[in-house]
Amino acid sequence: MAAPKKGDLTATEKDLFQVIAAGNVQEASRLLGCKDVRVNCLDEYGMTPLMHAAYKGKADMCKLLLQHGADVNCNEHEHGYTALMFAGLSGKTDITSMMLDAGAETDVVNSVGRTAAQMAAFVGQHDCVTVINNFFSRSKLDYYTKPQGLEKEPKLPPKLAGPLHKVIMTTNLNPVKIVMVVKENPLLMDIEGLEKCYRVMDLVCEKCIKQQDMNEVLAMKMHYISCVLQKCCTFIKECEDKLDGLIKCLLKGRDSDGFPQYQEKFIRECIRKFPYCDSTLLQQMVRSIAPVEIGNDPTAFSVLTQAITGQVGFMDAEFCTTCGEKGAEKRCSICKMVIYCDQACQKLHWFTHKKVCKKLQEQREKQEAKAAKKMEKQNEAENTEAVEEATGSMERLTAAEGSPSEFPAQPDPAVCDPPLAAQD
Template sequence: MTPLMHAAYKGKLDMCKLLLRHGADVNCHQHEHGYTALMFAALSGNKDITWVMLEAGADTDVVNSVGRTAAQMAAFVGQHDCVTIINNFFPRERLDYYTKPQGLDKEPKLPPKLAGPLHKIITTTNLHPVKIVMLINENPLLTEAAALNKCYRVMDLICEKCMKQRDMNEVLAMKMHYISCIFQKCINFLKDGENKLDTLIKSLLKGRASDGFPVYQEKTIRESIRKFPYCEATLLQQLVRSIAPVEIGSDPTAFSVLTQAITGQVGFVDVEFCTTCGEKGASKRCSVCKMVIYCDQTCQKIHWFTHKKICKNLKDIYEKQQFEAAKEKRREENHHKLDVNSNCVNEEQPEDEVGISQKDSNPKDSREEEKESLESEAGLEGLQDAPAGPQVSEE
């Protein structure tokens, strides 16, 4: 193992950066089992080190002695966050290609100042439409319709390249197309005036009156999938088969199906997601209903305009669930007490039987046995003259 492999496996981020700055080979696989530094980073479960290795140029397609890539090794040991990072990584060099004039072009298709913000959105593992719009809204360079127009055209070019290259990458093509559709939706709202991205966020979050389900968000995601230009793609057909039979408002949602297809996130992982932006690891709940989860106070404020309409109903549901849970807990405790008491009775039962047998063996019984033995010695005549049935002693 090289020092970089050791540092990656032990989770030493600063040491990894130091070794990489001094020329450590990130793709060295002179390990006895063909492991690379990226594989050790993925096995350790350290997301930051995994990202550093990818930025340093780590090859994600290298396999070890058992024919497994870094992403497959991480998935095998349950490091799903690292799997998501590896599957969603997009080299900055591939985006910088469009920041330079190519062929007869006099201007680049993407201004260099937009490459950084766009790369951040491309490599995000959270594909929630509200999160993407929030990332756009955070950067002043992207809040102009002209800038987003150039960005979405570049995304379409990357999508086309992924589908027409020798090693077709349907997953990356679908992701580029999906982000492009979100950009186009932002452009339509920006044309109407200033601060219209906030209006788009509210439109995506607005829930229906019955249960608060965001219908517009669901329709937006379904529409983006339906607009995918390559109908023969296997991934598109799988998505359509999974989403088409499902009614709007039922599970699985279009967002959950699309996320699992693109990022590889598993649905059975016991984690909470922000109701507003879909960020993983949300821990703050609404103080009233305790049913809705947010990642911070900002998301809570953004979502309050629609959540306040159903907060009271959710509170009643939560209290009912708590009552049923407490009732079930008491029932289990009572069953447990009954089981304990029955076990105690079963443990005491042999001692009682022994006591009874000892009480039965009294002197009176011994005298009866002696009398029976004497009668047996007297001969058969005495036995024949005796009445039928059990003999009772005169005493």
């Protein structure tokens, strides 16, 4: 069939756009099997069926269209928008990931010079920004699973590519979470395997900096992951309890307030060791962290997270005190000041939290009592103001009406009333 042109649609293709809007996957599948339907047909604005499905947040429809050969990088839209941009605007992280897995290019800009990540950030879809900024193609990692040049064996055993890619793709940069991912995978718990993994991370970091379209953000992330994997390797060599000791070190809080000093120092050290000192991103991060005393804001972790994911602070979401996972809802039943994603994380953190739990409880109770007292005073002030306003209104009303002695005399009925009609 001829190459698609804007607005040049067959009757069946017009039906396809309507079916996509309705979300009828079964009917869409039937229409895509028709001979007069092109999966990359364009409506009058240059939007493909995939763009429509992505913008409307219909994951199943996107999956179906991709299976039928939809071009994820089609760029015929009148304002240069791509399917990835529409996915970011929709706020659906699963669709955004789907577009990326299908080969969506992240550095394409639209007519106003914005990338997909920048468009998502502009409309406040920060989770989609995080997914885009943290994406690293599996094919780029698979490159290291094949011998290159005169190499007799690859730098990365193929069996490690999957587990390592899972670590790379994590959007939760909390070192405890990364260590937990390593601990859960037997393939990564091997010292020799870990050493190969962090060396490959160093190579990827170097490539990100030295390639033509330098990517400092991805380079920093690869370097950071390499540092965490190296620390895991050291603990596995030295400790019989494998990585439990490392997790405890990262979680241990100082006695006064429970702040995890070791974790803060470790992340600062990771940033300091970034090998490319001329990096603009590194200099910005150092300027943010250097003048801050340990225990104050911003923490090294918050600065690192903002630099790599593009999220400013932690917004309104709740994060697990142990692993940093977003959306934590369970609170310590005693102090109600720390949050966990599940009971397992609470148990891991209890050894250090129990030292400050009562103190935090007392602080919370004092704050609540202070807030209650403030509210009581505020209510009293409002009541007093209401009474004074009512009293003032009554006084003003009385003054306006005047006293009884000042009332004007009633008119004489004999003068004012009309004369009675004469009777026959």
